[in-house]
Amino acid sequence: MRKRRDLTDYKSARELVQVTDPYYQKPLYRRPGFDGVVNFEEIDAKLADFLTERREKTGMTKGDFAALIGLSRMVYGRYELNISRLTVSRLVHLSELLGFQPLEMIHACAPHLFGKTSQEANDRAELIRLVSDLPHESIRNxxxxxxxxxxxxxxQAHTKAKSEEEHQTTVETEPALNSKT
Known part of the structure; x- marks a missing residue:
């Protein structure tokens, strides 16, 4: 039988804390958010709220949208009511239909994954959103x-910039030295 590794350094480096989530009823490790560790039920509720808000922005009813996604109104409604859990493949499909980036939905339920403070997380999410709308040439630049x-x-960038700055200063002062001689 293989011996289990000591994961203390791994947990510490990722700032993980041991919690018991009510959904799983056993200890697991999570990274605290801005207000502590949010349980999975709360995350699922935030996902449901995000989904409802995005669908409502389109002006579609649950029934209209359910037809687009290939589900009955009742089955789709279970996602918005936080009865059924979203799979990643369903998240991708929903983002295709509602026109959001999957990272927007993740930010809505777990902003702590985007920064150390709420402001940093919001700024990073906004930057991601803005960049996603840029044309390819701008993205390359x-x-x-x-x-x-x-x-x-x-x-490396700082060293390179400093070197270039010193080189530029040398180039600018050399003609001045030559003109005095």
Whole structure:
């Protein structure tokens, strides 16, 4: 029988805490949100609210939308009433029909995954939304800029910028030195 690894460092690095979610009735590990650990039932309720809000924005009734998704009104209504749980494949289908990015729905129920503070999480989600609407050429240009700013490359980018700045200063002062001689 294989021995279980010590996961203390893993849990610590990801700021995981042990909780007992009422849905599972056994200990599991979660990362706390801005107001502590939100249980799965609360997450599901936020997903249902998001889905209802998005459908209502289209002006469609539950019955109209259920026909688009290929379900009866009663079966679809179970998602909005938080009776049935969404699968990832259903989430993808709903995002296709309602025109939202799946990350928007995740942000609605778990904003702590997008930043250390509520403001940071909201800003990051808004940036993701804005970038998703850009034309491809703008995205390519933005990729070049953002890749210079990423934390893993931050030191390299800073060093490169400083080197370029020093080189530019040298180039600017050399003609001045030459004109005095």
């Amino acid at each position: 933005l990729l070049g800029i953002v890749s210079q700013l990423t934390p893993s490359d931050g030191h």
